[in-house]
Amino acid sequence: MAEFGRVSVCGAVSTYNDEGKHIGMPALTSPFSEATVIWKQLRFEGFIVTRWNDRWMEGIHQLKAWIVQGKLKNMESVVHGFDKMPSAFIGLFHGDNTGKAVVVP
Incomplete structure (x- = not known):
């Protein structure tokens, strides 16, 4: 500072x-x-x-x-495939994403 x-x-x-x-x-x-x-x-x-x-x-x-x-x-981490939604969600708590986490088909 x-x-x-x-x-x-x-x-x-x-x-x-x-x-x-x-x-x-x-x-x-x-x-x-x-x-x-x-x-x-x-x-x-x-x-x-x-x-x-x-x-x-x-x-x-x-x-x-x-x-x-x-x-x-705008910063996003995009995961492709709804089948990967559970791992994408868990990744939120491990710092795997940058900015908004989005799961797309």
């Missing part, structure tokens, strides 16, 4: 199945160092996407414009 950097945090999927967590006790873990946060004077802000429901379509239009301009690229 650059000095005075900003980090937006939405979701904690990496902690959802953490068996080391105590049930009923909210806790988020991440690989950052508190000393680095202080030394670099970083700013962290958590958010929930529904905070901006009233601007949903504005976001859709902006994302579309970035795709058309080539500033945003």
Whole structure:
């Protein structure tokens, strides 16, 4: 992170199945160092996407414009054959895919 950097945090999927967590006790873990946060004077802000429901379509239009301009690229891992769907699904949990995982006939 650059000095005075900003980090937006939405979701904690990496902690959802953490068996080391105590049930009923909210806790988020991440690989950052508190000393680095202080030394670099970083700013962290958590958010929930529904905070901006009233601007949903504005976001859709902006994302579309970035795709058309080539500033945003869609990444997919495509698996051919419905018979491979179980292995494609299991691959999600092993990091086999890049971006969206799609199974096509």
